[in-house]
Amino acid sequence: MFRDHRSRRAGTPTAAFELGKGQLMTTPISxxxxxxxxxxxxxxxxxxxxxxxxxxxxxxxxxxxxxxxxxxxxxxxxxxxxxxxxxxxxxxxxxxxxxxxxxxxxxxxxxxxxxxxxxxxxxxxxxxxxxxxxxxxxxxxxxxxxxxxxxxxxxxxxxxxxxxxxxxxxxxxxxMVGFWYNKDLFAKANITNPPATWTEFLDAVRNLKAAGVTPIALGGKDKWPTHFYWSYLALRIGGAESLEAAMRDKNFETPDLLTATQKLKELFDLQPFQKGFLAATYDKPDGQAALVGNGKAAMELMGQFAPSNQAAFSQSKSGLGDKLGFFPFPSVEGGKGKVSDIFGxxxxxxxxxxxxxxxxxxxxxxxxxxxxxxxxxxxxxxxxxxxxxxxxxxxxxxxxxxxxxxxxAFQLYLDQAWEPKVGQQVNDSVTELLAGKATPDRVLKSINNAAKR
Structure with missing residues (x-):
């Protein structure tokens, strides 16, 4: 979703090239x-x-x-x-x-x-x-x-x-996955330091919207970028063991995972993503990477390959250069996980x-x-x-x-670490939550059902 998720490229003298429409990352095969x-x-x-x-x-x-x-x-x-x-x-x-x-x-x-x-x-x-x-x-x-x-x-x-x-x-x-952000757009919204906590992150989203800036770019059509948010919130709130236990016990309807899902809805309710994000892909000229690379959105939650993709899909083919910054996914107040627990x-x-x-x-x-x-x-x-x-x-x-x-602690992309039927359901259900088609309870029940099939 190593996801590519995930970088991407290659070649040879007698190469039979079949170029796709975009590039990258990291979604699973069901x-x-x-x-x-x-x-x-x-x-x-x-x-x-x-x-x-x-x-x-x-x-x-x-x-x-x-x-x-x-x-x-x-x-x-x-x-x-x-x-x-x-x-x-x-x-x-x-x-x-x-x-x-x-x-x-x-x-x-x-x-x-x-x-x-x-x-x-x-x-x-x-x-x-x-x-x-x-x-x-x-x-x-x-x-x-x-x-x-x-x-x-x-x-x-x-x-x-x-x-x-x-x-x-x-x-x-x-x-690892983390937030890549535009320093100039943060400055426009009077954000002097990258947010270190979930509360600070939500405040940053509000400040960016107030400044007329799209806070976050998201390729919702591809689905795998959406599961990054749920996965990190689960990691921060329940700790690495909570995710391992959920898959091992085939029980995702736990208090920690419910809290993580509710936190994600809290973010979604702020409408932080670009207009039409559910129809957007990660790797198109008008997709997630391009929006950040062209300065049209303040940040994206993506892996280590994000800068090269931002550049590749930007109009300048150079991306943001020294205007680009990085910060880890924030801590969640009261959570059991550490900021040094990473996902990707x-x-x-x-x-x-x-x-x-x-x-x-x-x-x-x-x-x-x-x-x-x-x-x-x-x-x-x-x-x-x-x-x-x-x-x-x-x-x-x-x-x-x-x-x-x-x-x-290191948690591999869930749509790769877990058996495909569960990983794909995580992608599907989290995207349904962001589309307003599923409640937090329904998200967990759907994942639970997939694990037990």
Missing amino acids: RRSLLGLAGATAGAALLGACGDDKGTDSGGNATIEWWHISNTDPMLGIWQQAANDFMAKNPGVTIKITPLANEAFKSKLTTVTQSGNAPSLFSSWGGGVLAQQVDAGLLKDISADISSWVGNLAPVSLKYYQVDGKYYGLPFDSG GGNGFAVGKDAPPKTVEFLKYLLDVEVQRKGAASGAILPVTKGAEDAIKDPNQQVVAKTVNEST
Whole structure:
């Protein structure tokens, strides 16, 4: 929603480009879509894009099918160059790249996986969705192949690419969700310091509205951006254990989660989002990222990839520059959680069951410290390879990286951490709350029902 949620981009010399409409992040594939057998005929039509064998011919030549959601620069070009360099060093290897917008990626992957196949290497945020793909027999256990070098990666997000202690993919980016804000618009509303508490945050929203500024940009149509608010409020009010307990016990109708949902309605009642937010996407020229990048909204709650997306979808293609600031999700008075408890994720890649052996070597190359440094220097990712963090130049990204490293608890995007039927219901129900179509009680009951199905 590592969500991308989630950055996105890539490339190669013999690349087969299929650009989507936007880009990024982080929404899940529903369990029904992932595992359903309906549409197998349609899926078969796309199998040629994935290959129907191990991807290696009798002459030892290998074809790696690589699907990713990094479909805008800077990572589009960085991935392109990495693929070019790997092929130059490995004659006989062809990397066929398909960069897609987030929603287009999900749709195409769902169609293909319905027929029991998957690309050699493809975008993944780990967690419950990865586990479902493993259960469906779509992924390859790469544990033995990476055992000699996986220790070079920071441990914070590695666990989300494991199922029963085995690795089926790896992250290339790690970070957190927080508020990205326009310093000039805050100054226009006489907000001198970023809000540190929920009460201060609501006051800031009121001040921005009074100053004629749209407080928050939100891509409500995509739904995954809406669940960030509920998730953080649940984390702040009940603490990390409350979310873990809710999923474990399949009981979401708890006092802490009810309070979190009521707090979100409290925000919604202030009408803080842009007009038409329910029809807006995250990654369009008139979407959430663009509104902030063009100075049309004061802030957005988004992951570490937000600045590069704001720039990519802004009219200037440069975003806000030094006018952009960052602050963690505020504390909630009386809550059990800490401000140092963070929510978010990053981006990674899963390895398909029929991927040729060279695929893991290519994945290792993508995690090479120099490739990771290029991504970090661009401001698009927060690297996971040890030794690459010195390339982070942007002051805001340095704050994000420091906050992640010093966090006291880390909660992966709920629509990735939890099994897909529950994660998708969270997205749906929270969006219904913001549309005025569900009460806080109804939101929790719907999630509860999904968990027990």
